[in-house]
Amino acid sequence: MTDTTPDAAFRDPDDLRRRAGIRGDPDRDQHFLVDDRVLDRIPTYLPEDADTTHLLEIGGGTGALTDRLLAVADAVTVIERDPDLAAFLREEFASEVDSDRLTVLEGDALSVDLPAFSACVSNLPYGISSEIAFRLLPEGRPLVLMFQREFGERMAAEPGTDNYGRLSVSAQHYAAVEVVEIVPPDAFDPAPAVESAVVRLTPRAPDYAVDDEAFFFDFVKALFTQRRKTIRNGIRNTAHISGLSEPEAVVEAVEAEDPDLLRKRAGSLAPETFARLAEIADEHGR
Numbered sequence: 027m028t029d030t031t032p033d034a035a036f037r038d039p040d041d042l043r044r045r046a047g048i049r050g051d052p053d054r055d056q057h058f059l060v061d062d063r064v065l066d067r068i069p070t071y072l073p074e075d076a077d078t079t080h081l082l083e084i085g086g087g088t089g090a091l092t093d094r095l096l097a098v099a100d101a102v103t104v105i106e107r108d109p110d111l112a113a114f115l116r117e118e119f120a121s122e123v124d125s126d127r128l129t130v131l132e133g134d135a136l137s138v139d140l141p142a143f144s145a146c147v148s149n150l151p152y153g154i155s156s157e158i159a160f161r162l163l164p165e166g167r168p169l170v171l172m173f174q175r176e177f178g179e180r181m182a183a184e185p186g187t188d189n190y191g192r193l194s195v196s197a198q199h200y201a202a203v204e205v206v207e208i209v210p211p212d213a214f215d216p217a218p219a220v221e222s223a224v225v226r227l228t229p230r231a232p233d234y235a236v237d238d239e240a241f242f243f244d245f246v247k248a249l250f251t252q253r254r255k256t257i258r259n260g261i262r263n264t265a266h267i268s269g270l271s272e273p274e275a276v277v278e279a280v281e282a283e284d285p286d287l288l289r290k291r292a293g294s295l296a297p298e299t300f301a302r303l304a305e306i307a308d309e310h311g312r
């Protein structure tokens with residue numbers, strides 16, 4: 027009789043760690059997922075219409091997630107910084123490497139050339155969460171990424187909530203962001219100190235336009251450094267961050283267009299309002 031239990035087809039994460047002979051080192055961002063149910067669910071969070079011809083995985087570890095990705099993808103590229111783990115992945119998945127279904131790139135995911143992937147599914151090294159997310163987001167591909175819970179919730183936060191900030195506006199500029207699962211520390215070995223979150227980032231164009239993206243991000247960053255101040259004071263006090271040479275002219279231009287806006291605070295403004303403010307600032311204050 028065929029065994030239809032979902033785990034039966036996949037390598038056991040404890041066996042993988044034993045074969046690799048490597049205990050995860052938290053100082054090197056090594057927290058291996060050992061809960062099969064979480065591992066089984068992660069690939070299912072890809073958007074339904076996601077192209078799975080070439081999946082990218084950042085931080086392969088001992089390959090428990092890689093194994094699941096190979097089951098849904100035509101090809102997988104895994105980037106792993108630890109040379110021992112990269113060597114183990116090549117050996118453990120030798121037949122997939124030989125048939126070109128798996129490529130193991132040994133190196134730092136922040137500096138290696140990324141392959142042209144169709145989607146990325148990863149249990150990320152938390153030390154590089156922000157940098158790697160903002161390396162991947164401009165690629166415009168679906169991403170399913172495990173972050174520290176607080177980081178994931180800040181990315182997905184809506185205006186007017188405590189978690190809403192620069193990270194929310196910047197990530198949502200590229201994608202619809204959803205926390206799809208909270209994962210407890212004991213799903214990993216060694217267990218991290220905090221809870222984690224699986225986040226789905228589905229690429230889409232923002233519902234506003236900005237001429238100068240770099241200035242938009244600097245301007246948003248500047249206003250959130252003064253999130254408890256009014257927008258009027260925020261614009262005035264942060265010219266050294268936003269790069270504005272005429273902040274007072276920007277305040278006057280906003281006053282003429284929408285004076286109520288100047289009394290609001292950064293935490294309550296929707297991304298499209300930041301975009302409008304940035305356009306006014308760009309026109310009148312740079």
Ligand SMILES: C[S@@+](CC[C@H](N)C(=O)[O-])C[C@H]1O[C@@H](n2cnc3c(N)ncnc32)[C@H](O)[C@@H]1O
Binds near residue numbers: 055057085107111152
């Ligand atoms: C949180 S573990 C996840 C491992 C595995 N995917 C799993 O779910 O069990 C992160 C992995 O990323 C690797 N890593 C850490 N920093 C890295 C970097 N800058 N670039 C590539 N890999 C990195 C670690 O060696 C570790 O194997």
